[in-house]
Amino acid sequence: MGQVFYRAPKHHYPAAVKAEGVYIYDEDGKQYLDASGGAAVSCLGHGNEYVIEAIKTQLDTVAYAHTAFFTNAPQEELASRLAARFGGYNAKVYFSSGGSEANETAIKLARQFWVACGHHQKSIIISRDQSYHGNTLAALSMSGNPSRQQIYKPMLHDWPKALPCHAYRYRRPDETTAQYGERCALSLEMEILSAGAENIAAFIAEPIVGATLGCAAATAGYFKKIREICDKYNILLILDEVMCGAGRTGSYFAFEQEDIQPDIVTLAKGLGGGYQPLAAVICKGHIHDQIVKGCGSFEHGHTYIGHAAACAAGRAVMDVIEDENLLKKVRNTSETLMAQLKATFQSHPNVGDIRGRGLFIALEFTLDKDHKTPPGFELDLPKKIKTSAMKNGLICYPGGGTADGINGAHILLAPPFIYKDSHVGELIEKLQRIIEEQTFSPSF
Numbered sequence: 001m002g003q004v005f006y007r008a009p010k011h012h013y014p015a016a017v018k019a020e021g022v023y024i025y026d027e028d029g030k031q032y033l034d035a036s037g038g039a040a041v042s043c044l045g046h047g048n049e050y051v052i053e054a055i056k057t058q059l060d061t062v063a064y065a066h067t068a069f070f071t072n073a074p075q076e077e078l079a080s081r082l083a084a085r086f087g088g089y090n091a092k093v094y095f096s097s098g099g100s101e102a103n104e105t106a107i108k109l110a111r112q113f114w115v116a117c118g119h120h121q122k123s124i125i126i127s128r129d130q131s132y133h134g135n136t137l138a139a140l141s142m143s144g145n146p147s148r149q150q151i152y153k154p155m156l157h158d159w160p161k162a163l164p165c166h167a168y169r170y171r172r173p174d175e176t177t178a179q180y181g182e183r184c185a186l187s188l189e190m191e192i193l194s195a196g197a198e199n200i201a202a203f204i205a206e207p208i209v210g211a212t213l214g215c216a217a218a219t220a221g222y223f224k225k226i227r228e229i230c231d232k233y234n235i236l237l238i239l240d241e242v243m244c245g246a247g248r249t250g251s252y253f254a255f256e257q258e259d260i261q262p263d264i265v266t267l268a269k270g271l272g273g274g275y276q277p278l279a280a281v282i283c284k285g286h287i288h289d290q291i292v293k294g295c296g297s298f299e300h301g302h303t304y305i306g307h308a309a310a311c312a313a314g315r316a317v318m319d320v321i322e323d324e325n326l327l328k329k330v331r332n333t334s335e336t337l338m339a340q341l342k343a344t345f346q347s348h349p350n351v352g353d354i355r356g357r358g359l360f361i362a363l364e365f366t367l368d369k370d371h372k373t374p375p376g377f378e379l380d381l382p383k384k385i386k387t388s389a390m391k392n393g394l395i396c397y398p399g400g401g402t403a404d405g406i407n408g409a410h411i412l413l414a415p416p417f418i419y420k421d422s423h424v425g426e427l428i429e430k431l432q433r434i435i436e437e438q439t440f441s442p443s444f
Helices: 049-059 073-086 099-116 137-142 146-155 177-195 222-232 254-258 285-294 308-323 326-345 381-391 421-436
Strands: 016-020 023-026 031-034 092-096 124-128 200-205 236-241 264-267 279-283 351-357 360-365 397-400 409-413
Touching: 031 421, 049 308, 073 092, 073 279, 073 308, 092 099, 092 285, 099 137, 099 200, 099 236, 099 264, 099 279, 099 285, 124 137, 124 177, 137 146, 177 200, 177 222, 200 222, 222 236, 222 254, 236 254, 279 285, 308 326, 326 351, 326 360, 326 421, 381 397, 381 409, 381 421
Parallel strands: 124 200, 200 236, 236 264
Antiparallel strands: 016 023, 023 031, 092 279, 264 279, 351 360, 360 409, 397 409
């Protein structure tokens, strides 16, 4: 072994030596179809010449000038374009390098806003069980992901958690979908009343839950009720679109499909498309203005905020999405992929649910479709799926703890927006082999 501190030191990682279109190649020449964009990152695929050229051009002028001293053109232009996408709220944009940083920034922004308003006691962040908001300690505190939290539990904030809104797994037989969504939303109100609205700065949620639940969208009307509750109790609404934003669901922001407007939204992953580390926090203008009025400045910062080369990449990624009409392509490819997934796997005895929006889709596994019995954690199904996928030349994103934070398993698919029908067919074919190789229980 070399000197790299790997996240899984006992695992052997093949070396990636070439990436082109929707494929990555290792040092032995083996080809892997990218069906998850790594972790929903590579929205344009690999080797996009326009984006690469934009980065090179920026490197020839200014690669880095600390934003404590200077601004730069790519940061200014990308902020303007994101603010326009966000809507008519005179939005302001704060850049960082990754999703955890973005969510950490968002809650500090919420905290300082309330301090600037004179509400010094507002410091609690409410989130949801079965969520994931990042790996810094505050972002991990907000995450309802027991396996990721376990080791660090003594270091985390014990912040309240509302119910997740995931009808396949949690809706009771005696509830309609509407009643279930109402119950989930009202669980937020219960947590607010328990902790005291005067103490709560914000509620944060993923519009479509990614890594923890596997592309689980809320029931219709849920987020409208959430928006009403936040307004009623004077709490900021933060939507975490680190994974599901930047066009992944077929609209630039996933919240557009919920017909609501958050106070703050976070983006990462697809924002830079993997060409540069890049994330953004977008807030309504009055939040920014109140902080300036009440505090003078935002007491927060990172070394690489507004990095010129990173923002040049983000600007170029937006160019490609707009110029090539990729949001429409995402919607069209989604229909093809979802139809083929359902035709191939819906009758499989161990595929319990196929769900998602746009090119953000997951298959959840079960041992018994009638009772939705999840695979136990001892089966170690996600690890086995990943091993099988790599063997079969497929990059996908398996996850565990889907059912209750410990048990359950799913495969998350987030392919590049440039997928063709032939790539969809190849993905289905490889998924069939991978799922056929799994042993779900002694009875199958």
